[in-house]
Structures are given as structure tokens and as C-alpha cells.
Amino acid sequence: MKKVIYILTFFLSTYVLAQNKQLFDEANTLYNDANYTEALEKYKSILESGEHSAELYFNIANAHYKLNHIAPSIYYYEKALLLKPNDKDIKNNIAFARNMTVDAIDTVPEVGISKFVKNITNMMSFDAWAKLAVGFVVLFVILLVTYYFTYSTSKKRFSFVTGSLSLLLSFVALGFAFHKFELVKNDQPAIVFAQESKIKSEPNLRSSEAFVLHEGTKVQVLDTVSNWKKIKLSDGKTGWIMNDDIKILKDF
Incomplete structure (x- = not known):
């Protein structure tokens, strides 16, 4: 019975993907023909099926922008940026959309230790920091075993110093992991x-x-x-x- 369910699920997902691709192509054609409202309807149909992608959000934002819908265009550009934060096209288009807004709000720059710690924290994801912490712990255990089973004084000294450093770095990485988690959780x-x-x-x-x-x-x-x-x-x-x-x- 489970196999039948898996097969049905597979074929259903394949059908939905094929249908969404067809809708996406049709919406792009409508957009290129300047039929922005009709294109939006098809893009939204894809969204309602549960598909989320930077490309879909980007195209929805473009259609809204062409229709002078200020808030929706910025909203969907921002969602596209969440999925592809380094995409140049999204950044360029959202800059144009933001020019349509009324409010001119300054940004208070972060300075000092707070900015330094935040920049380092954002260098990696929470999972990457957590994996790095685990890696340092594993290295510490290996060096600890080496320390107890080696008879060479120089090797013992090396194992002790490097092992202590590995343990310290594991706590540092763990601290950055939790800081990253808090930053993501509080970013709403x-x-x-x-x-x-x-x-x-x-x-x-x-x-x-x-x-x-x-x-x-x-x-x-x-x-x-x-x-x-x-x-x-x-x-x-x-x-x-x-x-x-x-x-x-x-x-x-």
C-alpha cells in the first residue's frame, strides 16, 4: 500500500511541476506582450500550488512594478532576495522600486564590537557554525587520545596545546552558532x-x-x-x- 502511495505522490508531483512550468512559460509570454495583469494571475496560480522560488517572486515583482503597485513589487523583490541575497538583477530592480516610495528613512550604522561580531556571525549559517563546533570537538578528542597514548614529550606538548585550542575554538564556534540563531529568529x-x-x-x-x-x-x-x-x-x-x-x- 505504501508503495502505491509513493508512486501516486511521485506522479502527482511530476504533473504539478509540468503544469507549473507551462503556466510559468505562458505568464512570461504574457509579460513580454505587456499583459501584466494576466501574467500576474498565472504567476499567482503557481504560487498557490505551493511552489516558491526566487525566479517566481522576481517575475511577480516585475509585473507589479510595471503596474505601479509599489508595496507588492517591493514585497516580492524582498522575498526573492531572501532566497537569492546576492542576485544582481534583484538588487537592481528593487532599487528602482524603492525609488517609488514616499518615506525617506535614514539607516543608523552599527559600529564597534557589535558590528564586528555581527559581521563574523553572518559569514556562515547556523548549521555551518554548529558543524564547525562539532569538528573542533572531534579534533579535541583525537588530540586528547594522542596525548595519553604518546610517550614523546614534544608530541604531548603539541597535543595538549592544540587540543586546548580546539576546545576553545569549539566554544567560540558554538557561541557564533547561537548568536546566528538569535539573529535569524529576531529578524522579522x-x-x-x-x-x-x-x-x-x-x-x-x-x-x-x-x-x-x-x-x-x-x-x-x-x-x-x-x-x-x-x-x-x-x-x-x-x-x-x-x-x-x-x-x-x-x-x-
Whole structure:
């Protein structure tokens, strides 16, 4: 019975992939013919089937951009960047899309030790840091065994020093792994979709207005209370926005 299920699943997934490829080609043809609305419908059909890719998000963003949809174009460019952070085409196009936004928000640069540690942490993924920590632990065990079973003083000294260094580096790598995990967990970007959103100082309509944001602006979500989200801008300002006014980027 299980074999039958596996075979059916295989053929179903193959059929869906073939259908999505056909839809993707049809959507690209419509896009090239300047039928952007029709192209969007087909791209969205692929998205609704559960397929997620940088190429699909990029093309959806391009169609929205051609239709002057500020927030959706930036939203889908940002999603494409999450999957392909070094893609030059995505970076170039999102720069054009951001030029359509109203809000001009400065970025507060990180300095000192905080910037140094963050740069090193972002050099590798959480899994890579964890594997490196395990590798240093394995090396430490090998050197420890060598230390106990060798009779040469120089080899003992080398095994002790190198083993101690390996153990220290394993703790350092483990520290960077947990730091990377926290950075990823706390990184909750979102795009403002409301044409104009009044940001409140507290999560209720009666509170004072902190500032105003417009569609396409990127924010960081810090907290959620009922139907409100606490956000932070790149210049350090914080406030509360209605859930319906923004869309979270990491909702794959």
C-alpha cells in the first residue's frame, strides 16, 4: 500500500511541476506582450500550488512594478532576495522600486564590537557554525587520545596545546552558532501595504500618533499584541501598527 502511495505522490508531483512550468512559460509570454495583469494571475496560480522560488517572486515583482503597485513589487523583490541575497538583477530592480516610495528613512550604522561580531556571525549559517563546533570537538578528542597514548614529550606538548585550542575554538564556534540563531529568529522584516498608516505610540487607537508611514516601507517586527504589531525602522524609531497594514516577508 505504501508503495502505491509513493508512486501516486511521485506522479502527482511530476504533473504539478509540468503544469507549473507551462503556466510559468505562458505568464512570461504574457509579460513580454505587456499583459501584466494576466501574467500576474498565472504567476499567482503557481504560487498557490505551493511552489516558491526566487525566479517566481522576481517575475511577480516585475509585473507589479510595471503596474505601479509599489508595496507588492517591493514585497516580492524582498522575498526573492531572501532566497537569492546576492542576485544582481534583484538588487537592481528593487532599487528602482524603492525609488517609488514616499518615506525617506535614514539607516543608523552599527559600529564597534557589535558590528564586528555581527559581521563574523553572518559569514556562515547556523548549521555551518554548529558543524564547525562539532569538528573542533572531534579534533579535541583525537588530540586528547594522542596525548595519553604518546610517550614523546614534544608530541604531548603539541597535543595538549592544540587540543586546548580546539576546545576553545569549539566554544567560540558554538557561541557564533547561537548568536546566528538569535539573529535569524529576531529578524522579522515586513512591508507596509497601507497607502498611509498612522503609527501609534501604544497598541490601541486612543494612543498618540508617533509618526506616519506609507506603502512600500520596510520595517522590522518586534512584538505582537492582539491585532497590533510593534515595529522598528532603520533609523531606530519604534511604534505600533495595525496587523492589516503590513505583510510579513518570511511567510513561505
